[in-house]
Amino acid sequence: xxxxxxxxxxxxxxxxxxxxxxxxxxxxxxxxxxxxxxxxxxxxxxxxxxxxxxxxxxxxxxxxxxxxxxxxxxxxxxxxxxxxxxxxxxxxxxxxxxxxxxxxxxxxxxxxxxxxxxxxxxxxxxxxxxxxxxxxxxxxxxxxxxxxxxxx
Numbered sequence: 001x002x003x004x005x006x007x008x009x010x011x012x013x014x015x016x017x018x019x020x021x022x023x024x025x026x027x028x029x030x031x032x033x034x035x036x037x038x039x040x041x042x043x044x045x046x047x048x049x050x051x052x053x054x055x056x057x058x059x060x061x062x063x064x065x066x067x068x069x070x071x072x073x074x075x076x077x078x079x080x081x082x083x084x085x086x087x088x089x090x091x092x093x094x095x096x097x098x099x100x101x102x103x104x105x106x107x108x109x110x111x112x113x114x115x116x117x118x119x120x121x122x123x124x125x126x127x128x129x130x131x132x133x134x135x136x137x138x139x140x141x142x143x144x145x146x147x148x149x150x151x152x
Contacts, residue, residue: 006042007140008094008122009034013044015120015138015147021089022050025115027108028099029054029070030092037065053088055079057102076102080111091116094145096123112148119148 012030024046031039031046032054039046046052054070067073080103091112093099099108112119113133124135124146134149 005143007143009041009044011120011138011140011143011145012092012094013041013046014140015090015092015118016046016050017044019090019118021118023086023088023090024050024052025088025091025112026052026054026070027091027093027112028057028095029066029073030094031069032056032061032066033058033095036069039069057099080107086115088116089118091119093119093121096121113150117150119150121146121148 008030016024031041034041039048039052051071052069053072053074054066055076056073057076059075076099093108093112096105096108122143122145133151136147136149138145138147
């Protein structure tokens with residue numbers, strides 16, 4: 001799945017800029033799906049000092065440059081079987097419907113909650129509401145995104 005929605009790209013970088021995370025867990029590797037060959041898209045960028053780890057839901061599409069963009073890449077099957085070590089400031093879950101074709105929404109929610117303080121998501125459903133966390137709406141033109149705050 002290629003990401004071409006400029007609002008998705010905008011919100012990705014805007015949330016990173018506003019939260020100033022030191023460590024990001026990118027479910028689905030957004031920059032890979034946007035076709036990026038660096039941490040820059042549309043004159044925005046993820047600073048090099050930020051640790052950017054990716055959970056690759058589409059390992060069949062491979063291009064060596066992504067190993068330079070992400071500090072660590074983990075195949076989604078390995079990630080959901082073994083988990084991750086460490087806590088992230090923010091998880092990115094844009095295009096979650098595509099990710100749900102590979103693992104359940106419950107698994108994704110639990111992984112985000114167990115591994116990060118915040119999660120940026122593009123689709124809200126009742127399991128997120130039932131997760132017992134604060135959710136803020138983020139509007140970009142006609143699109144609505146959600147910033148989930150799992151607390152500390």
